Every structure is written in C-alpha cells, then in structure tokens.
Amino acid sequence: MIKVHHLQYKAGQRNLVDNLSFEANKGEMLAILGANGAGKSTLMKLLCREILPSSGNILFNGLNLNTYKLADLAKTRAVLSQSNTLSISFIVEELIMMGRYPHFGQNPVVKDLQVVKSVMEETGITHLAKRDYNTLSGGEQQRVQLARVMAQVYDSDHACLFLDEPTNGLDLLYQQHIMVLARSLADRGYCVICILHDINFASRFADKILMLKNGKRVAYGRPLEVINCENIHETFSIHVKLMPCEEYKCPLVIPAVGFA
Amino acid sequence: MLLLFLVFTMLISSCLGSVKINISELISMITYYTGISNVRHFQEQQAAVFLNIRLPRVLRGGMIGAALGVSGAAIQGLFRNPLAEPGLIGISSGATLFAVLMIVLEIGVFKTLKGNLGSYALSISAFIGAGITTMIVHRIAMKNGKTNITSLLLSGIAINALAYAFIGLLTYLASDAQLRNITFWNLGSLGGANWQSVSILLPFVLIPLVALPFLSKSLNTLALGESQAIHMGVAVKQIKTFVVVLSTMAVGASVAVAGTIGFIGLIIPHILRMAFTSDHRLVIPGSALLGAALLTLADLVARTIVSPAELPIGILTAMIGTPFFIYIIISERNKKHIP
Numbered sequence: 084m085i086k087v088h089h090l091q092y093k094a095g096q097r098n099l100v101d102n103l104s105f106e107a108n109k110g111e112m113l114a115i116l117g118a119n120g121a122g123k124s125t126l127m128k129l130l131c132r133e134i135l136p137s138s139g140n141i142l143f144n145g146l147n148l149n150t151y152k153l154a155d156l157a158k159t160r161a162v163l164s165q166s167n168t169l170s171i172s173f174i175v176e177e178l179i180m181m182g183r184y185p186h187f188g189q190n191p192v193v194k195d196l197q198v199v200k201s202v203m204e205e206t207g208i209t210h211l212a213k214r215d216y217n218t219l220s221g222g223e224q225q226r227v228q229l230a231r232v233m234a235q236v237y238d239s240d241h242a243c244l245f246l247d248e249p250t251n252g253l254d255l256l257y258q259q260h261i262m263v264l265a266r267s268l269a270d271r272g273y274c275v276i277c278i279l280h281d282i283n284f285a286s287r288f289a290d291k292i293l294m295l296k297n298g299k300r301v302a303y304g305r306p307l308e309v310i311n312c313e314n315i316h317e318t319f320s321i322h323v324k325l326m327p328c329e330e331y332k333c334p335l336v337i338p339a340v341g342f343a
Numbered sequence: 344m345l346l347l348f349l350v351f352t353m354l355i356s357s358c359l360g361s362v363k364i365n366i367s368e369l370i371s372m373i374t375y376y377t378g379i380s381n382v383r384h385f386q387e388q389q390a391a392v393f394l395n396i397r398l399p400r401v402l403r404g405g406m407i408g409a410a411l412g413v414s415g416a417a418i419q420g421l422f423r424n425p426l427a428e429p430g431l432i433g434i435s436s437g438a439t440l441f442a443v444l445m446i447v448l449e450i451g452v453f454k455t456l457k458g459n460l461g462s463y464a465l466s467i468s469a470f471i472g473a474g475i476t477t478m479i480v481h482r483i484a485m486k487n488g489k490t491n492i493t494s495l496l497l498s499g500i501a502i503n504a505l506a507y508a509f510i511g512l513l514t515y516l517a518s519d520a521q522l523r524n525i526t527f528w529n530l531g532s533l534g535g536a537n538w539q540s541v542s543i544l545l546p547f548v549l550i551p552l553v554a555l556p557f558l559s560k561s562l563n564t565l566a567l568g569e570s571q572a573i574h575m576g577v578a579v580k581q582i583k584t585f586v587v588v589l590s591t592m593a594v595g596a597s598v599a600v601a602g603t604i605g606f607i608g609l610i611i612p613h614i615l616r617m618a619f620t621s622d623h624r625l626v627i628p629g630s631a632l633l634g635a636a637l638l639t640l641a642d643l644v645a646r647t648i649v650s651p652a653e654l655p656i657g658i659l660t661a662m663i664g665t666p667f668f669i670y671i672i673i674s675e676r677n678k679k680h681i682p
C-alpha cells in the first residue's frame with residue numbers, strides 16, 4: 084500500500100525528516116508517535132504530497148507518489164487534518180458531500196448521496212445533517228470531518244486514510260469513539276495512518292507503531308515489540324512504568340513518579 | 344426566481360424616468376421593432392429614449408451589478424473570508440488609480456495602449472490596476488494558507504489611502520476637463536451609457552460570468568482550508584490564479600466604465616448565504632443575478648429620486664452598504680470564533 088524508502092526532508096540545514104523507511108499495508112493501522120517537533124507533521128505532509136521530499140521516495144500502491152495527479156490521488160486517499168475551521172459556514176450534509184467532490188462533475192449522482200447517507204450513519208451523526216457546522220461542539224465537528232474523509236474514499240479498494248491527531252481536544256468518550264471508528268475502518272480493509280499523542284491508544288488500536296525523534300526513527304514494529312521504557316524515554320525524554328493489564332494485549336504506560 | 348426578479352427590475356427600470364413609458368407602450372414597442380406588428384402605440388421620443396438611453400443604461404447597470412456580485416462572491420471564497428470585498432480591500436481603488444493615471448497622463452505607454460486597443464484601453468488598464476492590488480493584498484494577508492483578517496483589512500486601508508493619495512496628486516495636476524472625469528470615477532455613476540460602452544464592457548463581464556461558476560466546487564473546498572483543498576484533489580494555485588484574474592477582470596472593467604460602486608460585492612453573496620446556502624454552486628451564479636437586479640434597482644432610485652438631476656450611485660450603495668457592513672462585522676464577532 085504505502086512503502087517509504089530512505090525519506091529525507093530538509094529545511095535549510097536541518098533535516099526535519101531523516102532517512103525514514105517503513106510501510107503500511109491494506110487493513111493495517113500504523114500509529115506515529117513522537118514528541119512535539121519530532122517531524123510527525125512534516126512526515127504527514129510528505130505522505131499527503133503537500134510537500135515533496137528532498138530525497139528518498141514514497142510508493143503508493145506500487146507507484147511513486149509524485150507520478151499521481153492530485154485529482155486521482157484524492158479518489159483513494161483522504162486526510163483528516165488537525166485544525167478544521169470553516170471560513171464560510173456550511174451545513175453538515177453539504178460539508179460531507181465535499182468529500183465526494185473528486186468523484187463527480189458539477190452535480191452529485193445517486194451513488195454520492197448514498198455514500199453521504201452511509202457515512203453519516205456509521206459515524207452516528209445523521210441527526211446533525213441539517214445543522215450549521217460552526218454551531219457544533221468540538222467532538223461533533225471531528226466526527227463530521229471524519230465522515231467527510233470517509234466519504235471521499237468510501238468505495239475505493241485501496242483506500243488510505245491519514246489522520247493527524249484525530250483525538251486532539253476531545254473528551255474521553257469522543258476520543259474512544261473516533262479511535263474505534265478508525266480501527267473499524269482498518270478492519271474493513273483501509274490503510275489507516277494516524278499521528279497520536281496517547282501511547283496507550285496507539286498500543287491498543289494500532290497494528291504497528293513508528294516512533295520518531297528529531298525526524299529519525301527510534302523504533303518501528305508491533306506494539307508489543309516497541310513499547311518499552313527505553314524507547315519511550317528515547318522518544319519523549321520521560322521515564323515511564325509499564326503496567327500489565329489483563330484486558331489489553333500490551334501493558335499500559337504511565338509516567339513514573341519522582342523523575343523530571 | 345432570481346432570474347424573473349432580474350427581468351422584472353430591468354423592465355421597470357427601463358420604463359421609469361423623466362420620460363415615462365407604460366406597459367402597453369413597451370409591449371407595442373417590442374412587437375413593432377421585432378416585426379410582429381406594424382401598429383405603433385408609442386411616440387417617437389419614447390422609442391428614442393428607450394432604445395438609445397434607457398436600454399443601454401439598464402443593460403450596462405445589470406452587467407456591472409452582475410460583475411460586482413460575482414467577483415465579490417469569488418473573492419470572499421478565495422480569501423476565505425466573508426468580509427473581503429473588492430472596494431474594501433483596495434481592488435477598486437487600485438483600478439481607479441490606473442484609470443485616472445490613464446486619463447491624466449496621456450503619455451508614453453498609455454498613448455500607445457490607446458492607439459492599439461482603442462476604447463478597451465481604459466478597461467484594460469483598470470484591470471491591470473485591479474490585478475496588481477489583488478496580488479499585493481493577497482501577499483500581505485495570507486499566511487500558511489490562512490487569511491489574516493486584520494492584515495487583510497489593514498492592507499486594504501493602506502492601499503486605499505495610497506491609491507487616493509496618488510489620485511489626489513493626479514487631481515492636482517489635472518486639467519478642468521480631466522477633473523470632471525476623475526470626480527465621476529470617485530463617486531461612481533451609471534450615467535452616459537451608450538451601446539458602444541455596453542459592447543466594451545461585455546467581454547470583460549461575460550468571460551468571468553461564464554467561467555467562475557466552474558470554480559464553485561473548488562471554492563467550497565477552500566472554505567475548509569488550503570491543505571484540505573489539496574487533499575481533495577484541488578489544484579489550489581491554479582484556482583487562485585483563475586479567481587484573481589477573472590474577478591479582477593470584472594471589477595476592473597466595471598470601475599473603468601462606472602467608477603467605484605462599493606458594497607455590492609459584499610452584500611449580495613451575504614444575502615444569498617443567509618437566505619439559502621453557502622454552496623458556491625448557488626452563491627456564484629446567484630450573486631450575478633441578484634447583483635444585476637439590485638444595482639438596476641439602485642440605479643433607478645439614484646436617477647429618479649432627485650430627478651431631473653441624478654445622484655451618483657456610488658453614494659447610494661455606500662449609504663445602504665455601510666450599515667449592512669457594520670451588521671456583518673457584529674454578527675461575525677458574535678459567532679463562535681476559532682482563530
């Protein structure tokens with residue numbers, strides 16, 4: 084699905100993304116962890132082709148990402164960005180329909196209307212359909228945006244979703260909501276790549292974890308392989324304790340007491 | 344519905360004035376000149392007024408209204424802000440400055456321009472002026488794909504001030520005849536229309552009117568943000584260029600023939616958004632129709648209210664538009680605002 088080889092991105096003298104290699108496959112969720120300024124967002128921009136790498140390459144469904152037309156790319160990969168403010172107010176239904184824009188000319192066809200209806204049901208926002216987006220709460224807005232990106236790649240066999248801190252600013256219930264939804268999308272066959280801040284969320288929902296520091300790879304692998312005190316200290320400069328919990332496949336991570 | 348409203352206001356407007364034409368006379372005129380009937384139920388003078396003065400004036404007013412409405416809607420979409428308006432952010436004054444430059448300094452480049460392009464020269468120089476100012480404003484106000492509204496309006500103030508300073512300087516240099524011309528530009532007027540000026544304006548308005556609706560979907564996605572639009576497959580850079588070129592084309596040409604007519608581009612899209620939807624697929628063509636209708640109406644008021652004299656229409660639109668502008672600012676402020 085997505086294969087990244089020796090990816091490098093330079094801004095001035097600094098390497099914001101430094102010699103990264105990893106891959107994410109159909110039906111997998113890859114979580115990207117790292118402290119602020121570790122290069123997560125830059126990596127996301129590279130993967131979305133918002134910016135072009137200085138060297139190295141990204142293969143998307145076997146083809147170099149640069150060879151895609153933006154309009155074609157939009158049919159198979161969708162991005163949920165971090166900040167989602169609307170400059171001009173739209174109602175929820177119209178906003179989700181924007182996700183279908185890459186698929187139709189001037190006017191939506193029956194299929195597009197069906198997709199919009201389905202994603203609203205799946206994200207549980209059907210009752211918000213006629214509401215003004217700007218009057219929704221943060222959690223509702225995030226679900227609407229997720230519905231929009233789902234609609235964009237809904238019928239693609241090789242769909243890829245990028246989620247940039249999808250749980251940011253949400254309360255516990257909505258965080259859970261969004262992550263369960265993201266997981267179900269991966270189970271359905273999407274390739275989901277998301278930037279997360281919560282290590283426990285990452286180890287619980289993701290199939291693979293990529294840990295970054297200063298644009299370099301600290302660890303990459305299955306949660307059980309990479310979640311340990313050394314890697315987390317290396318990535319976040321914080322001492323932690325691992326607490327096994329029988330319901331979770333991976334031990335929970337909590338900050339250790341008494342360390343700065 | 345909007346189309347009917349437009350046709351209706353245009354008919355009314357072409358019938359009222361110092362020479363009045365009633366409905367039956369109008370119908371008779373139409374049937375007579377289209378060859379359907381050869382009975383004349385109107386006076387020679389009425390026909391002359393209708394064909395040579397009223398009709399071109401109403402058509403030209405309609406075109407300018409459509410141009411201002413559609414470019415206002417497109418520019419608001421591009422700048423991602425409902426307060427962006429050609430007059431407010433300096434585009435109109437940029438166009439005015441270039442038009443005035445053209446009138447006063449009939450030298451060098453301008454003279455050759457005039458030689459080659461004839462009556463189109465003024466429209467084209469106003470278009471260039473509008474284009475340059477839009478670029479400048481866009482540069483100043485956009486950062487990381489977001490419009491900073493403070494910078495946008497402040498740069499509008501700065502550009503307006505600078506442009507008017509230069510216009511002031513040129514006024515000082517101008518001869519008496521040129522002076523009258525300049526005053527007319529500053530206040531805006533739909534007077535002095537003839538078929539020639541209608542034909543000069545036509546291409547500059549028609550091209551944006553036909554092309555801009557095709558950009559509606561892209562403008563919708565831009566409301567989400569520039570990177571979001573890119574993620575949805577929109578070639579943002581190209582769209583920006585198209586919008587800037589097309590809308591400055593419309594604004595520039597309008598300014599060249601009618602001077603600065605403010606606030607139409609601000610109010611019209613706003614009314615449509617409040618009444619129906621923010622979807623540019625409706626707002627863009629709707630702004631053209633409603634803009635044309637309202638400007639026709641405003642022109643009717645401007646030329647009948649103090650008849651036989653006439654009020655500069657720019658004064659009228661500013662008087663109605665400014666309170667509306669303040670209202671929008673207040674309602675924007677009261678909305679949940681996320682920086």
